[in-house]
Amino acid sequence: MKLKYFILLFVLVIPLSGCVIPSDFYGMAVDPRNTSQHDHDIYLEYQVSMAILNDRTATNLVEHGMVEIHAFYGQVFIAGEYDTKAQESKAMTLARNVPGVSSVKAYLLPRQEGKACKKPSKFGVRMALQSASEVHSTNMKVGRVQCDIVLFGIVTGTDEADRAIAAAKTVKDVGKEISFLMIPPEKK
Known part of the structure; x- marks a missing residue:
């Protein structure tokens, strides 16, 4: 019986308390944001997702995985598809x-059923980023909107952003490369 409570505590309470989950240790170690800023950005991602989910007009975007939401240094980035302009x-x-939220940037396209393009592999882009010289791919996330690849994350400078975009271009079937890569405010 005590084992059940321990497992329940570990599975439910510890992740909700803001403790870092072991699989995220490396990502936290190489993330240039301090823990407070990292947690604030995760909180913003959650709050934006919940605001959209709780709105009758926009709820389908989050419910059906039509958008991806990321936050870095208080800036929110949204990429995905929508059914209506509303x-x-x-x-x-x-x-x-x-x-x-200090600013919102988005790459949103109208959803198109059966669009005539082969969707590029997010895994292929991740591999290209990891193989690229002087690209810290751990600090980047890869999204896909129709035939286009969206890069989210933190880079050390414009040179690294350019190398990441060039790496994404090498992947088969990539339409456009949309960059939401940002330089930390203290590096500008």
Whole structure:
């Protein structure tokens, strides 16, 4: 019986308390943000997702995995597809209205069923980033919107961003490379 409570504590309470989960140790170690900023950005991602999820106009975007939401240094980045212009507009407004969000940038396209393109592999882009010289791929996330690849994350400078974009271009079937790569405010 005590084992059940221990497992319940470990599975439910510890992750909710803000403790770092072991699989994320390396990512935290190489992330240039301090723990407070990292936690604040995760909180913003959650708050923006919940704001969209709780809105009748925009809720399908999050429920059906049509958008990806990331935050770095208080800036929110949204990429994905929408069914109606009202959804796009509402998602942007909701994200801007979350306390603590300093800006919102988005790459949103109208959803198209059966678009004539082969979707590029997010895994292939991750591998290209990892193979690229002087690219810290651990600090980057890869998204896909239709035939386009979206790069999110933190880079040391414009040279690293350029190398990451060049690496993404080498992957078969990539349409456009959209960069939401940012330089930490203290490095500018």
